[in-house]
Amino acid sequence: MDVISSSIKTYNIWFEISGVEVGQHLYWQIGGLQIHAQVLITSWVVIAILLVSVIIAVRNPQTIPTDGQNLFEYILEFIRDLSKTQIGDEYGPWIPFIGTMFLFIFVSNWSGALLPWKIIELPHGELAAPTNDINTTVALALLTSVAYFYAGLSKKGLSYFEKYIKPTPILLPINILEDFTKPLSLSFRLFGNILADELVVVVLVSLVPLVIPIPVMLLGLFTSGIQALIFATLAAAYIGESMEGHH
Amino acid sequence: MASTVMATKPIALAKASPSLSPRKISIRAQAKPSSTSIPNLKRLTSKLLFSVPSIAMLAATPLPALAEMEKAGLFDFNLTLPIIAIEFLLLMVALDKLYFSPLGAFMDARDAKIRAELSEVKDTSAEVKELEEKAVAVMRAARAEIAAALSKMKKEMTAELEVKLAEEQARIELELAAALNNLEKEKEEALRVLDAQIDALSEEIVRKVLPTT
Numbered sequence: 001m002d003v004i005s006s007s008i009k010t011y012n013i014w015f016e017i018s019g020v021e022v023g024q025h026l027y028w029q030i031g032g033l034q035i036h037a038q039v040l041i042t043s044w045v046v047i048a049i050l051l052v053s054v055i056i057a058v059r060n061p062q063t064i065p066t067d068g069q070n071l072f073e074y075i076l077e078f079i080r081d082l083s084k085t086q087i088g089d090e091y092g093p094w095i096p097f098i099g100t101m102f103l104f105i106f107v108s109n110w111s112g113a114l115l116p117w118k119i120i121e122l123p124h125g126e127l128a129a130p131t132n133d134i135n136t137t138v139a140l141a142l143l144t145s146v147a148y149f150y151a152g153l154s155k156k157g158l159s160y161f162e163k164y165i166k167p168t169p170i171l172l173p174i175n176i177l178e179d180f181t182k183p184l185s186l187s188f189r190l191f192g193n194i195l196a197d198e199l200v201v202v203v204l205v206s207l208v209p210l211v212i213p214i215p216v217m218l219l220g221l222f223t224s225g226i227q228a229l230i231f232a233t234l235a236a237a238y239i240g241e242s243m244e245g246h247h
Numbered sequence: 248m249a250s251t252v253m254a255t256k257p258i259a260l261a262k263a264s265p266s267l268s269p270r271k272i273s274i275r276a277q278a279k280p281s282s283t284s285i286p287n288l289k290r291l292t293s294k295l296l297f298s299v300p301s302i303a304m305l306a307a308t309p310l311p312a313l314a315e316m317e318k319a320g321l322f323d324f325n326l327t328l329p330i331i332a333i334e335f336l337l338l339m340v341a342l343d344k345l346y347f348s349p350l351g352a353f354m355d356a357r358d359a360k361i362r363a364e365l366s367e368v369k370d371t372s373a374e375v376k377e378l379e380e381k382a383v384a385v386m387r388a389a390r391a392e393i394a395a396a397l398s399k400m401k402k403e404m405t406a407e408l409e410v411k412l413a414e415e416q417a418r419i420e421l422e423l424a425a426a427l428n429n430l431e432k433e434k435e436e437a438l439r440v441l442d443a444q445i446d447a448l449s450e451e452i453v454r455k456v457l458p459t460t
Contacts, residue, residue: 040330
């Protein structure tokens with residue numbers, strides 16, 4: 001303890017820049033309830049980035065696409081292909097959901113890794129990727145749950161609930177449990193990956209600030225992109241799974 | 248952990264209330280450094296035994312007594328969850344109106360147009376083949392005509408030529424015959440003359456050679 005406190009005193013200026021505060025949030029109050037303001041602020045920035053870039057790139061579509069339009073056409077084709085592979089032929093109505101899921105998580109994760117949030121100092125807590133907060137990831141996972149329930153019910157009606165006893169009725173408890181583990185695993189996978197990556201980078205930066213953290217940051221970019229893809233793919237897979245096998 | 252236990256300020260103890268929040272992984276300096284001299288074990292254990300009941304008492308006090316900022320942790324669910332959900336749904340609608348639908352429709356229209364043009368091109372190529380075949384047939388017919396006309400002309404020409412040739416040959420033969428006749432006549436004449444001369448000459452020779460008797 002003594003050793004740590006003395007090193008804290010010596011390198012205080014560096015701690016001010018590279019300190020990490022897990023579990024510290026900036027609180028706003030609405031009525032009797034609290035809000036993690038830093039998550040809201042960063043999510044607004046992410047939404048602004050998405051909407052502005054989309055508006056600029058897709059303004060006058062040309063037959064031979066310009067660079068921005070080409071990029072967004074590629075993204076749309078990618079999302080379409082992903083949805084079609086997982087959901088099947090009726091993938092059309094689900095493209096906005098899967099696409100927004102993928103883009104929101106991807107831009108959130110990369111904004112947390114690439115944008116210099118620490119420049120803006122908050123009175124309490126700090127700005128980071130909005131997906132490093134359990135509220136965000138659980139919200140997205142619950143939306144996915146609602147989506148696949150809605151998909152199954154709207155396609156099959158009440159006979160959707162037959163799937164709980166489908167292979168054999170013995171598996172009923174497991175099938176019910178699956179409805180809880182699906183959103184749980186989705187949310188925790190994303191939350192754990194993003195928060196852990198942030199922590200690793202911050203701790204490394206506080207220890208060896210110059211070149212060593214860079215491979216870990218690149219790995220973080222890679223895995224956070226993969227996590228966005230995984231979340232979107234699993235959401236599409238759950239939707240496809242609840243819609244399948246009717247006719 | 249030891250440092251926070253050692254500090255006796257209630258706020259510091261409140262920070263250390265373990266039952267409500269996971270341990271902050273903060274590497275910011277927390278308690279005053281001066282009070283964290285390395286304890287010996289006995290003092291530590293006695294302090295622990297002493298402070299556990301006080302911590303329990305403080306934990307029992309109602310929530311507002313604790314600093315609001317410090318009760319949070321990693322798993323802090325609050326109004327943020329539904330707000331993010333609503334933001335996501337609004338973003339979904341906005342992106343659909345601005346990006347997925349318009350660009351998707353544009354891309355599909357472009358694909359359909361390209362496909363239509365491709366099939367059109369395939370059709371006109373069949374037409375083009377037809378026209379080509381017609382052209383080839385016409386060419387063949389023309390060539391056949393020309394060849395027929397050519398051969399006809401050739402036949403006529405050769406017939407004419409043969410006629411002319413026969414005529415000329417006949418003329419030439421006649422002339423040749425006439426010339427030969429002339430030559431024969433002249434030969435006979437010459438022979439007659441020579442005969443007469445030969446007779447005379449032989450008389451001379453005999454007179455000259457034989458002694459004159």
